Amino acid sequence: MNPNYLDFEQPIAELQAKIEELRLVGNDSKINLSDEIGKLEDKSRRLTEQIFRDLTPWQVSQLSRHPQRPYTLDYLGEVFTEFDELHGDRAFADDAALVGGVARLDDRPVMVIGHQKGRTVKEKVRRNFGMPRPEGYRKAVRLMEMAERFKMPVLTFIDTPGAYPGIDAEERGQSEAIAYNLAVMSRLKTPIIATVIGEGGSGGALAIGVCDELMMLQYSTYSVISPEGCASILWKSADKASDAAQAMGITASQLKELGFVDSLIDEPLGGAHRHPRETCSRVKQALLEGLERLDALDLDALLERRYQRLMSYGAPG
């Protein structure tokens, strides 16, 4: 079993391994295997299409957490230029689970803020698995208010299992930190685009997710509680995560249908992690188009629209 592939991706992994093997043999000997390799690649593509055609919400949820999936800093390197990371909440600490700073999108100065997970064990621990503490959210709101002063749009990238449920986080006011961000973002005088790139985990995601436009990558999720959490509370068994994922409607396409998502960004075949460059270029395109739409509104109209958008969630009738 290949750890870089999820359970339901394993047949693809096996084919890919075969193709790699043939390539190696081909390189070492005079035998021309390109026909054979071509055939297998075709087969692999068809198999991938077939597997990805009917993913269940639970499978999408696993994809959204795929260890190879691009994270915020990957997008920062590829979509933006001149990223200067800014650190700290000016009160307690810098939180590595949430990164932010000034950058350029094409030539335009923008403020980018996002959750950051780690890939290696050491990095995962340093980034606290992408679960921010209050100082992370306080850094985020500091950067947003700075963006407001310097008239930069705020672009956020959401990818977190949730805000960190720890003793120190509670002591320093995790709830207040999140609540304060929600309040400030609702009236921040600059355009905000939030893009869910992986896991949109509950209040910890929403704390940088109040926006004028919500974008979601095709295999990202956004939910009030993780499928496992929901299952263990409502079904009394974490094994029912798949049922919970289905019932809550957590995938980009389900949420687009429910009217939460403005732009759904299609991922390349096999998911963002198989073609990160291509994914980044699609994200960049979507952000540019989104900003163009928001630039057409004057500030008062933008803020009124944001407020009405928030009021419309779950409103009767």
Next chain:
Amino acid sequence: MSWLDKIVPSMGRTRRADRRNSIPDGLWHKCPKCEAVLYRPELERHDNVCPKCDHHLRMGARKRLNWFLDEEGREELLEDLMPVDRLKFRDSKRYKDRLAAAQKDTGENDALISMRGRLNGLEVVVVAFEFGFMGGSMGSVVGEKFARAAELALEQRIPLVCFSASGGARMQEALFSLMQMAKTSAALERLRENGIPYVSVLTDPVFGGVSASLAMLGDINVAEPNALIGFAGPRVIEQTVREKLPEGFQRSEFLLEHGTVDMIIHRSQLKETLGRMLRKLVAAPVAPPLERAPVDADAEWPSDVEP
């Protein structure tokens, strides 16, 4: 020793096995903390605070509002708003059935009640969470009623008070419930921008999406004694950090110590203290003493009524 004191301990001993069910709902109530069996009219005279151990028992939303507001001129808002099962959500039970059961149990349509009225003469909008309705969880109806209450407070330029008691967002409404956090926070931010006071009263318990939005955004945050308040529940934290939680963790006193709430107020002092603070925030004259006949806010101040 009163006759009551004599019979109370013996009842406690003889019916230990099935005490909760054995006590008729109307007349007797057991304190969840000291287990004293309390005579209900006595308990109500003490504002649902145990006369033996001072434990603040939970207070239903409607009871809370009726207790809090002057009897004259209080008016319920949006009482007919009914929850909708947009997702046809079903776990081990259907959401629709859970709603119906909660409505039957509590006699309320959803987990938030909002009223307009007077606190010892001062005009206010007040909302209260009904914890008995699916754990006071916040779905679309709760969010809508809260936001509309805030908008009314803004329009009338009168203070908003919220009594929260909630486990958090309502999972059965999935992302609709998550977005209520942003919705209620946005409505409160308009109050803040316009100088309308908002006092958040945290009562046992407040967690999750309610804690991480409307409950923490008060100009003044106050808590009732010994209420359990936090973002993540103690069980989740214990599983995550794999250590035992410190004594008193996430209790009101812990929040006061860590700077999250402005003060802890005993229920017997709550009306008076909130009224006193609100009157300062809206630059209203000093309040008349409590327990007097309802006061006409248009009357000339200071009142010349003899005590």
